[in-house]
Amino acid sequence: MRHIQVTIPTGKRQAVLGLLDEEGIDYVVTDESSSREYDAVVSFPLPTSAVEPVLDSLQEAGVQAESYTVVVDAETVASRQFDELQAEYATESVEEEQISRQELLTQANELTPTFSVFFTMTLISAIVATVGLLLDSPAVVVGSMVIAPLIGPALSASIGTVVNDREVFFTGMRYQFVGVAGGIVAAAIVAWLFQSMLLVPPGIEITEIDEISERIAPELLLLPVALGAGAAGVLSLATGFSIAIVGVMIAAALVPPMAAAGIAIAWGLPVAALGSTVLVLVNLLGVNLAGLVTLWYLGYRPGSWFEISTAQRQFLKQITVLVLVIALLSLFLTGITYTSYQVSTFEETATQEVEAVLAEYDDATLLEIDVEVRDGGAPLDSSFDATQQIDVVIIEVGGSPGLYDEELIATLETNINQHADDDIAVQVRFVTTGERS
Structure with a gap:
């Protein structure tokens, strides 16, 4: 449930209250005297699934340009009229739990820190993962996933596409690719320092370390991990499930392969480094592909009807590019899988x-x-x-x-x-x- 507060622009009071009456929504109106731009403030509760259609209707009534809207969680609403409204929007499906398009954008922005914080945390997670891989310690590797702030940018790119917000899309993609590149470089530098300072045994065969070997010779079966992480991330964000848990899953698809690629570079194994880098790229694109498809399936679209066709073209274009690039990179993983099967x-x-x-x-x-x-x-x-x-x-x-x-x-x-x-x-x-x- 959500509690909504909307400032009504001068001259729009009758239209807004008439719309709320028509929808059967309980509301409270407070006269506004602090500014001539606003006539009143109206407050009302809504079922979660009703937030987006009601807000869209209010925007059509003219409250978008000159007013602001606040959406907060509501623990309990005691009202017979609200119970009827909740029953009207009950669908017994995932749509009933979905947050609005406006809340989705806010959540994505909150999950994406400033670039300096994001980049620093990504480097730290890559370094911790490097240590965990060299120690062959699953516990340390899992710890590196927990601190990786990758879920926000990974989902922001998909959200920006379906709601036709190009700034959100490009910000998400820039964060992801710069973060991955920086993580690989940081892992390579740290691994080289460990090797130079004899913090790892001389002559160690990194290909014999279990935590590393499975990521420098990746197989195609690892792709569903990324697809599942992207779909689960979107569902968690859209329905209010524990996003932190899914964030670890997305990091699991990206952080350890980043560290493995850096280690392979430090040890002078270009083929192994290529294998890990391909795995990172396939997983990164797989997360975005799954997130994009899931958001579109859940019905998220731009607020304005004339933007829907533009968003649909961008969606189809992006889906085509992602599928083609993933298919191309997957040839490499398919070759490794086939080789592993033969051996x-x-x-x-x-x-x-x-x-x-x-x-x-x-x-x-x-x-x-x-x-x-x-x-x-x-x-x-x-x-x-x-x-x-x-x-x-x-x-x-x-x-x-x-x-x-x-x-x-x-x-x-x-x-x-x-x-x-x-x-x-x-x-x-x-x-x-x-x-x-």
Whole structure:
């Protein structure tokens, strides 16, 4: 519920009160004597879903140009007429909980701090994420998401499009892209400093750190995370749900990949840096795409009817651009996903071959198998064979002392390589698992 206060311009009193009577709205009128521009102040309660249509009607009645309107939350309204009005606007759907277009713009502005604050907080979140990734600490990475102020600009761009406010749109886009670029640079500088000051072990393989590896070789399945974050962010903003929780989800799609890209740059891994940067861009555009579609689906439009066609053209244009760019960048993620699938399939096949060979040995057991892939670019076409990028297959075999058998090693190497186009190095490590008698 909302409580509305509207100043009535001189000469508009009869039109405004007649409109409220026609809508069946309880109101209180106070004469205004502080200025000749206003005749009175009218106050009245409204269901949340009725705010936008009533305010639009009042603007058509002439209260927009020379007056101001205040909308505040109302905890309780005791009125039979208000109960009837609430029943009239009850829809048993999400529309019943939606805030007005005017409140939506206000919320977006409140969630977007000044640029200096936004940029500083984004840099801090990227630095904290960098530390969390290098420490392989999910808790620290989550902490970096909490302080990231990304939700406001991410949603402002979409809101600016659907209500045809180009200033809001361009401000949101500028914040997002400058913030992401700054975050990657800050992460790279901090990671380089940590490396130079020996705060991380020399020779550390960042590709073996779980929190980093999943973000420098991203897969297409990460795109739905961004789409879900954008849709949930808009729904939260439009219905008054906990926006802070969804803000963390949006930050989860952007902050860790930013930090991973910076770390890859500091370690001199251009392919890994490219993978993380593509993931950041895909997620960023995915959040905007989902937010834009959700807002349009919820029915948000400009206040003036002649602006609707302009907003619709901008909506279609922006949707087309976002879909095309996301599709193009997703080719990269698709290539990585396909490569990962091929490597996983090869590893499963190799495991079956090893188990079949070891089944002939009573005292030999497969402890672990690891397939290592050479550093290389992600393929962009489905004809690529990931087995050509496999560097070595490491097999760990457990058994009694003296299990070492050159014939066993040769058999494993032959059986595994028959599933690859190129020769793959096979290393067999024997581990004593029994006790000496």
